[in-house]
Amino acid sequence: xxxxxxxxxxxxxxxxxxxxxxxxxxxxxxxxxxxxxxxxxxxxxxxxxxxxxxxxxxxxxxxxxxxxxxxxxxxxxxxxxxxxxxxxxxxxxxxxxxxxxxxxxxxxxxxxxxxxxxxxxxxxxxxxxxxxxxxxxxxxxxxxxxxxxxxxxxxxxxxxxxxxxxxxxxxxxxxxxxxxxxxxxxxxxxxxxxxxxxxxxxxxxxxxxxxxxxxxxxxxxxxxxxxxxxxxxxxxxxxxxxxxxxxxxxxxxxxxxxxxxxxxxxxxxxxxxxxxxxxxxxxxxxxxxxxxxxxxxxxxxxxxxxxxxxxxxxxxxxxxxxxxxxxxxxxxxxxxxxxxxxxxxxxxxxxxxxxxxxxxxxxxxxxxxxxxxxxxxxxxxxxxxxxxxxxxxxxxxxxxxxxxxxxxxxxxxxxxxxxxxxxxxxxxxxxxxxxxxxxxxxxxxxxxxxxxxxxxxx
Amino acid sequence: xxxxxxxxxxxxxxxxxxxxxxxxxxxxxxxxxxxxxxxxxxxxxxxxxxxxxxxxxxxxxxxxxxxxxxxxxxxxxxxxxxxxxxxxxxxxxxxxxxxxxxxxxxxxxxxxxxxxxxxxxxxxxxxxxxxxxxxxxxxxxxxxxxxxxxxxxxxxxxxxxxxxxxxxxxxxxxxxxxxxxxxxxxxxxxxxxxxxxxxxxxxxxxxxxxxxxxxxxxxxxxxxxxxxxxxxxxxxxxxxxxxxxxxxxxxxxxxxxxxxxxxxxxxxxxxxxxxxxxxxxxxxxxxxxxxxxxxxxxxxxxxxxxxxxxxxxxxxxxxxxxxxxxxxxxxxxxxxxxxxxxxxxxxxxxxxxxxxxxxxxxxxxxxxxxxxxxxxxxxxxxxxxxxxxxxxxxxxxxxxxxxxxxxxxxxxxxxxxxxxxxxxxxxxxxxxxxxxxxxxxxxxxxxxxxxxxxxxxx
Numbered sequence: 001x002x003x004x005x006x007x008x009x010x011x012x013x014x015x016x017x018x019x020x021x022x023x024x025x026x027x028x029x030x031x032x033x034x035x036x037x038x039x040x041x042x043x044x045x046x047x048x049x050x051x052x053x054x055x056x057x058x059x060x061x062x063x064x065x066x067x068x069x070x071x072x073x074x075x076x077x078x079x080x081x082x083x084x085x086x087x088x089x090x091x092x093x094x095x096x097x098x099x100x101x102x103x104x105x106x107x108x109x110x111x112x113x114x115x116x117x118x119x120x121x122x123x124x125x126x127x128x129x130x131x132x133x134x135x136x137x138x139x140x141x142x143x144x145x146x147x148x149x150x151x152x153x154x155x156x157x158x159x160x161x162x163x164x165x166x167x168x169x170x171x172x173x174x175x176x177x178x179x180x181x182x183x184x185x186x187x188x189x190x191x192x193x194x195x196x197x198x199x200x201x202x203x204x205x206x207x208x209x210x211x212x213x214x215x216x217x218x219x220x221x222x223x224x225x226x227x228x229x230x231x232x233x234x235x236x237x238x239x240x241x242x243x244x245x246x247x248x249x250x251x252x253x254x255x256x257x258x259x260x261x262x263x264x265x266x267x268x269x270x271x272x273x274x275x276x277x278x279x280x281x282x283x284x285x286x287x288x289x290x291x292x293x294x295x296x297x298x299x300x301x302x303x304x305x306x307x308x309x310x311x312x313x314x315x316x317x318x319x320x321x322x323x324x325x326x327x328x329x330x331x332x333x334x335x336x337x338x339x340x341x342x343x344x345x346x347x348x349x350x351x352x353x354x355x356x357x358x359x360x361x362x363x364x365x366x367x368x369x370x371x372x373x374x375x376x377x378x379x380x381x382x383x384x385x386x387x388x389x390x391x392x393x394x395x396x397x398x399x400x401x402x403x404x405x406x407x408x409x410x411x412x413x414x415x416x417x418x419x420x421x422x423x424x425x426x427x428x429x430x431x432x433x434x435x436x437x438x439x440x441x442x443x444x445x446x447x448x449x450x451x452x453x454x455x456x457x458x
Numbered sequence: 459x460x461x462x463x464x465x466x467x468x469x470x471x472x473x474x475x476x477x478x479x480x481x482x483x484x485x486x487x488x489x490x491x492x493x494x495x496x497x498x499x500x501x502x503x504x505x506x507x508x509x510x511x512x513x514x515x516x517x518x519x520x521x522x523x524x525x526x527x528x529x530x531x532x533x534x535x536x537x538x539x540x541x542x543x544x545x546x547x548x549x550x551x552x553x554x555x556x557x558x559x560x561x562x563x564x565x566x567x568x569x570x571x572x573x574x575x576x577x578x579x580x581x582x583x584x585x586x587x588x589x590x591x592x593x594x595x596x597x598x599x600x601x602x603x604x605x606x607x608x609x610x611x612x613x614x615x616x617x618x619x620x621x622x623x624x625x626x627x628x629x630x631x632x633x634x635x636x637x638x639x640x641x642x643x644x645x646x647x648x649x650x651x652x653x654x655x656x657x658x659x660x661x662x663x664x665x666x667x668x669x670x671x672x673x674x675x676x677x678x679x680x681x682x683x684x685x686x687x688x689x690x691x692x693x694x695x696x697x698x699x700x701x702x703x704x705x706x707x708x709x710x711x712x713x714x715x716x717x718x719x720x721x722x723x724x725x726x727x728x729x730x731x732x733x734x735x736x737x738x739x740x741x742x743x744x745x746x747x748x749x750x751x752x753x754x755x756x757x758x759x760x761x762x763x764x765x766x767x768x769x770x771x772x773x774x775x776x777x778x779x780x781x782x783x784x785x786x787x788x789x790x791x792x793x794x795x796x797x798x799x800x801x802x803x804x805x806x807x808x809x810x811x812x813x814x815x816x817x818x819x820x821x822x823x824x825x826x827x828x829x830x831x832x833x834x835x836x837x838x839x840x841x842x843x844x845x846x847x848x849x850x851x852x853x854x855x856x857x858x859x860x861x862x863x864x865x866x867x868x869x870x871x872x873x874x875x876x877x878x879x880x881x882x883x884x885x886x887x888x889x890x891x892x893x894x895x896x897x898x899x900x901x902x903x904x905x906x907x908x909x910x911x912x913x914x915x916x
Binding site for chain 2: 032033036037161162164166199200359361384385386388415417418421434435436437440
């Protein structure tokens with residue numbers, strides 16, 4: 001309302017100081033100004049998510065994503081190339097089915113589920129069994145083979161809503177999805193239901209990879225929506241002999257050829273020193289891979305595009321890498337690091353954006369004391385843009401394999417509150433991304449790359 | 459993906475320290491834990507926005523909002539009362555129409571518009587005129603009566619996308635809406651079109667109040683969607699004689715009786731010292747008033763509810779005030795302050811939430827040095843919850859009238875990036891609010907009230 005105006009005009013004055021700025025502060029101002037007024041990251045994301053869509057490794061969408069990102073980066077990179085990598089090729093097949101068969105009070109109840117990524121399928125005969133609910137691997141162990149054999153294990157430990165950082169809540173629950181199927185199979189389970197890695201009450205399931213252990217039978221596994229997880233748990237309190245049926249048609253085909261897509265601007269002074277910025281091009285198959293990780297891809301591309309737009313010629317070599325296969329294999333990240341070692345490339349820093357395209361809060365890092373102190377000394381340059389958190393450890397899955405080579409790795413850190421509303425679900429679509437939030441992240445990443453390029457890390 | 463797990467578990471440890479906490483830190487932890495796991499703010503917001511909906515002053519929706527909030531607060535307040543206040547009663551009437559009549563290239567072009575709040579209507583005959591586009595009052599003045607008389611003035615200065623805080627961008631443009639109609643009428647304009655106070659390219663217009671100056675003819679005014687503002691501006695570059703027609707049926711009825719709704723928990727030690735927390739119950743008529751300001755209302759109520767839930771008995775008197783008529787008159791805020799002065803009530807602090815229900819970033823304040831230093835000394839207690847910004851001036855429109863009484867006023871400061879996607883439009887609906895973001899704000903406000911209650915401000 002009108003009464004606000006005075007305060008608002010005051011804000012405007014604070015936000016645009018008229019006094020002279022340092023060269024770094026001016027460059028960063030120009031980066032943000034350019035992105036917010038002429039940035040192309042949102043338009044790029046629209047193309048990637050709404051015209052190409054889902055991009056699971058080995059799928060036609062992933063191939064289209066590779067071609068598109070190559071063409072896109074040719075608009076502003078000195079050179080663009082494809083780095084071949086063989087990837088797992090898992091397909092979901094026809095729609096999953098799941099139901100409670102014999103509730104005394106409600107009869108047959110259809111359940112919202114999806115197969116977990118990399119799961120074996122049940123085939124048309126499905127799996128039927130009594131359901132045993134557990135909240136931990138310890139509980140599973142105590143029940144043992146006697147109580148588990150021939151049954152379906154239901155992992156139902158919720159994400160902890162009390163964690164302020166939702167990734168912490170995810171970290172406290174995701175072992176159920178990743179390792180639960182093999183843990184249950186150890187005791188003779190015939191199938192696994194995992195409560196979706198969602199933090200709210202939702203009607204849709206969250207997929208995501210499981211990881212089968214060696215030498216343990218591979219049993220089929222599904223995720224169930226949080227709402228139906230709650231319903232199933234409630235039913236089980238009074239109906240211990242509940243029979244559950246599910247049918248999945250997923251399968252793993254032979255590995256398929258794919259690529260990391262790499263764009264590069266050659267450094268003018270230290271061309272052998274490489275700064276990588278990246279996201280992963282592959283996404284789960286249920287939606288458009290908008291926040292996971294279309295936003296990280298277009299933000300990484302935008303770093304190079306913005307440098308071009310403002311006429312900045314980097315001293316060091318800047319690479320944007322669209323990693324393939326983060327979701328179910330990490331083959332792209334592993335291959336990129338392997339090639340870097342083979343070619344004895346000197347990477348001085350790698351930055352990944354894979355926590356969604358939300359308002360930036362800062363950067364996480366895995367770094368030695370020297371580089372860490374250097375990066376933290378730049379905090380005042382980021383504060384005007386709302387980035388204040390430089391304290392957490394961590395970087396990104398795709399750039400993790402570079403760490404043994406002594407590379408300083410960083411993760412773009414956006415606000416985490418909405419990420420798990422969309423993560424690995426049908427809801428991860430373009431319309432969930434705010435143009436400004438996306439752009440602020442792209443500009444923040446560009447500013448960080450600019451500072452590392454200008455000043456190095458040693 | 460799975461590789462994240464190590465980092466995530468690390469986060470979990472950081473987020474939940476096992477070492478002993480100060481009593482304040484423990485209380486605040488309990489406040490956040492309780493809200494995030496058992497909070498009622500989201501359910502309250504769902505009722506207010508989806509069952510009651512739009513609540514413009516004098517409307518049936520506003521009356522329903524008064525009744526609902528009285529009932530709701532009776533669940534946890536010691537007492538609840540209605541404070542009578544007469545409010546302006548403006549109604550939109552039937553759907554607005556607007557079109558370009560004679561584009562050489564495109565013929566008749568329908569335009570997305572809405573009447574500005576408090577505007578006079580054109581009636582069924584509408585207004586027709588040539589369009590003169592300006593970007594400032596200065597430009598308008600230079601054109602003068604000779605070029606303006608009998609025409610429709612089109613104020614088309616955009617919000618500055620380069621402002622990081624979107625309220626600053628709003629502050630730099632909103633005078634066009636608030637004061638533009640009378641400025642144009644000074645020179646004989648017959649109508650006004652204002653570019654919507656939206657930051658993106660959008661298809662829908664933003665309403666909001668104008669303020670007619672005394673002794674200047676009241677001319678009808680509309681807001682046009684940002685996309686159609688751009689189209690109109692483009693057309694005007696080559697077609698100077700463009701004729702524009704618009705028709706509005708809004709009118710201002712006699713003032714109507716309404717109420718502020720006040721809930722109170724009496725202080726156990728200093729009952730005469732009052733801490734107010736509030737939002738405004740009224741909203742524009744185009745949607746559900748979710749972020750503006752349903753979220754502020756339910757967060758303010760939640761402060762009292764949370765105190766009850768955790769068994770906290772405040773030393774001072776806590777009041778949640780649902781102010782009426784912030785949008786088009788501020789009568790509720792003015793009356794609340796008038797009554798406070800009349801009754802010689804001692805308000806030690808007032809906190810308003812009216813910048814949307816997004817992730818909390820901090821608090822703004824209008825305070826003397828002593829209280830300001832006290833509040834800033836609490837920053838470490840808020841940092842674990844992501845609130846780090848305590849630097850800006852400002853508080854809230856409804857509590858502004860308390861400031862001459864020496865009351866320390868504060869504003870809840872959420873992330874501002876998405877606010878103007880919804881503000882005063884059909885898009886300001888319940889589904890745009892994130893449950894967790896809303897709850898974090900409610901808990902942050904409760905924590906601040908708790909600290910003021912515990913330690914005072916002097």
